[in-house]
Amino acid sequence: xxxxxxxxxxxxxxxxxxxxxxxxxxxxxxxxxxxxxxxxxxxxxxxxxxxxxxxxxxxxxxxxxxxxxxxxxxxxxxxxxxxxxxxxxxxxxxxxxxxxxxxxxxxxxxxxxxxxxxxxxxxxxxxxxxxxxxxxxxxxxxxxxxxxxxxxxxxxxxxxxxxxxxxxxxxxxxxxxxxxxxxxxxxxxxxxxxxxxxxxxxxxxxxxxxxxxxxxxxxx
Amino acid sequence: xxxxxxxxxxxxxxxxxxxxxxxxxxxxxxxxxxxxxxxxxxxxxxxxxxxxxxxxxxxxxxxxxxxxxxxxxxxxxxxxxxxxxxxxxxxxxxxxxxxxxxxxxxxxxxxxxxxxxxxxxxxxxxxxxxxxxxxxxxxxxxxxxxxxxxxxxxxxxxxxxxxxxxxxxxxxxxxxxxxxxxxxxxxxxxxxxxxxxxxxxxxxxxxxxxxxxxxxxxxx
DNA sequence: CGAGTGATTGACTTAGATCAATGACCGTGG
DNA sequence: CCACGGTCATTGATCTAAGTCAATCACTCG
Numbered sequence: 001x002x003x004x005x006x007x008x009x010x011x012x013x014x015x016x017x018x019x020x021x022x023x024x025x026x027x028x029x030x031x032x033x034x035x036x037x038x039x040x041x042x043x044x045x046x047x048x049x050x051x052x053x054x055x056x057x058x059x060x061x062x063x064x065x066x067x068x069x070x071x072x073x074x075x076x077x078x079x080x081x082x083x084x085x086x087x088x089x090x091x092x093x094x095x096x097x098x099x100x101x102x103x104x105x106x107x108x109x110x111x112x113x114x115x116x117x118x119x120x121x122x123x124x125x126x127x128x129x130x131x132x133x134x135x136x137x138x139x140x141x142x143x144x145x146x147x148x149x150x151x152x153x154x155x156x157x158x159x160x161x162x163x164x165x166x167x168x169x170x171x172x173x174x175x176x177x178x179x180x181x182x183x184x185x186x187x188x189x190x191x192x193x194x195x196x197x198x199x200x201x202x203x204x205x206x207x208x209x210x211x212x213x214x215x216x217x218x219x220x
Numbered sequence: 221x222x223x224x225x226x227x228x229x230x231x232x233x234x235x236x237x238x239x240x241x242x243x244x245x246x247x248x249x250x251x252x253x254x255x256x257x258x259x260x261x262x263x264x265x266x267x268x269x270x271x272x273x274x275x276x277x278x279x280x281x282x283x284x285x286x287x288x289x290x291x292x293x294x295x296x297x298x299x300x301x302x303x304x305x306x307x308x309x310x311x312x313x314x315x316x317x318x319x320x321x322x323x324x325x326x327x328x329x330x331x332x333x334x335x336x337x338x339x340x341x342x343x344x345x346x347x348x349x350x351x352x353x354x355x356x357x358x359x360x361x362x363x364x365x366x367x368x369x370x371x372x373x374x375x376x377x378x379x380x381x382x383x384x385x386x387x388x389x390x391x392x393x394x395x396x397x398x399x400x401x402x403x404x405x406x407x408x409x410x411x412x413x414x415x416x417x418x419x420x421x422x423x424x425x426x427x428x429x430x431x432x433x434x435x436x437x438x439x440x
Numbered sequence: 441c442g443a444g445t446g447a448t449t450g451a452c453t454t455a456g457a458t459c460a461a462t463g464a465c466c467g468t469g470g
Numbered sequence: 471c472c473a474c475g476g477t478c479a480t481t482g483a484t485c486t487a488a489g490t491c492a493a494t495c496a497c498t499c500g
Contacts, residue, residue, distance in 0.1 A: 056355070058368050064355045078348045081341035086348065109337055116336035117329055121301035123343035128298045128306065130350035135276070135284045137357050137395060140489085141455060148278050166478065175357060180456055182480055199479085360457085361487060386446065400488055402448055419447085 011122040012046035012074055015100055015108075018115050022104040028052070028091035034075075036088050041079035043101045047071050050095025056087040068092065070164075077123060080105060137175045142184045147193065147204075149174045154204055161202045231342040232266035232294050235320055235328070238335050242324040248272070248311035254295075256308050261299035263321045267291050270315025276307040288312065290384070297343060300325065357395045362404045367413065367424075369394045374424055381422045 016023050025048070028034060034045065034052060045052075047069045054067040054075070066087055069075045079085055080102055109116040132152070139145040149170070153161035163170050171181035185202075188194045195203045236243050245268070248254060254265065254272060265272075267289045274286040274295070286307055289295045299305055300322055329336040352372070359365040369390075373381035383390050391401035405422075408414045415423045 054351075056352070058371065062359070062364070062368075064358070066351045066355050078344040081337075081344055106337070109340075110333045113330045113333045113336055116333055116340060117301075117326070120329075120336060120340040120343055123340055123347055124298040124301055127343055127346050127350060130347065130354065131274075131286045132276070134350065134354055134357075135286050137354075138284070139282070144282070148282075148284075151278065168478065177457060178479080179458085179481085183456090186480080388446065397489060398447080399449085399490085403488090406448080 011118060012072065012098065014115060014118055015044075015074075015105060016046060016098050018108040018112060019100060019104040022101055024099045026097050026099050028095045028097070030091055030093050032091045034089035034091065034097070035085045037085060039085050041076070041082050041085050041102060043099045044077055044079050044105065045075040045089075045100065046098040047073045047075060048096040048098060051092040052095050052097070053090050053092045054087045055090060074122070077119075080109075133173075142176055142180055143188065145174055145176070146181065146184045146188065150194065150202055150204055158204060158206070161204065163200045163202070231338060232292065232318065234335060234338055235264075235294075235325060236266060236318050238328040238332060239320060239324040242321055244319045246317045246319050248315045248317070250311055250313050252311045254309035254311065254317070255305045257305055259305050261296070261302050261305050261322060263319045264297055264299050264325065265295040265309075265320065266318040267293050267295060268316040268318060271312040272315050272317070273310050273312045274307045275310060288389075294342070297339075300329075353393075362396055362400055363408065365394055365396070366401065366404045366408065370414065370422055370424055378424060378426070381424065383420045383422070 026034075026045075028050070037056065049071050052069045052075060053065060054069065056064050056066055058064060075089060075097070076085060109119065136145060136148055136152075139148050150161040151158065153163065167181060167185075168178045171178040174181075176184070185194065185196070189196060193205055195205060197203065246254075246265075248270070255261075257276065269291050272289045272295060274289065276284050276286055278284060295309060295317070296305060329339065356365060356368055356372075359368050370381040371378065373383065387401060387405075388398045391398040394401075396404070405414065405416070409416060413425055415425060417423065
């Protein structure tokens, strides 16, 4: 399969379609910057291929990764409602983006309430997802967090989690070092809670129903 | 001052105003539930006073705190775009809410594109803020995280951070135990990086400019 | 005044970060 | 075609930041 190409999520499609001609495409080399914190916010973007990182520098001079946009993601949606970008966008890999100028998009949204509602819906889902990811970080120890994250990936049917990226990416996503993740996965596998067949795929195994009363299966 | 009352943030206002009569008010006793995961999504809410917790149960039966809505916050915005609520809402304290029925609101949004855009803007800002909070969790050790969080609270002018709630709340917000936070604050104060006058207020002190080249001021 | 909550500090323990090494797997260029 | 350099996956050893348990004090509220 081609490494990193996906059709844009419907919202990116709809936005681009709505403004039609005013919408251009941009190609970035790895490391190239799309915009910088403080630049006037002239456009939002839809990632077509590659990955684009959003970074903010703190006052202390640190560089913090805010987001890693993948194909299908919308980028800098907040630019629609702000004067300037609030963070840097740098291509993590070679990337292709659709450029959606804010003035044209604002017009389109004003003209088409359904489009505006669609955008609001997309954003509302992002808020939900982000809250979920934030809550995930509170789970401890690592075992719980990993299981919860896998369950999320697998969906409510409780079957097989297919990791979107590498294990290292997954580790970063859930706030663990990759070593900690490897170890936790190994322990879970040993405990029979998960099974790994092909790489990138993890099957969750019901732990014989988590009965409330029963401290521990065997030993301590 | 009255303990927990604030005028609703403008967006909550605007939404409520837009649908006018269809909008009622609801009062919750502490512990009372507003809706449950899976209930049909009939309304979104604006918190007028008190605090309302959003909880999700994981498949493993754990209860995870997703959000703690405070006066001025909008609650369950995603209900506008979904069939059912995706989490429980329980009053953490006695609370008063404005109830905004989704059908009426959907109509209003369709009729008034500016309102829809306003909602999208609010949500976009929430996305931004949540990404920031998520990134904050990656800062380590605790000292860095606390300083960054305080800087955020103080705003770009780099002056005084006024904590919205208790220190315990703040600790939970940034993913530390309250003990760890107290110790970190004490250490920072000792190190002269912060000063505490009244409770709930922390002044940040520039550490003689963090010059790029200079490993450490003294010792080590 | 006693109960409940927040703030604070001490002592102890540990989960997970850090540092380090190894093997598998590519893609790539000579 | 193969050797080399890079990334990912994995595991071991070690260390420490921060969690847990515990006690105390100040404060507010019936």
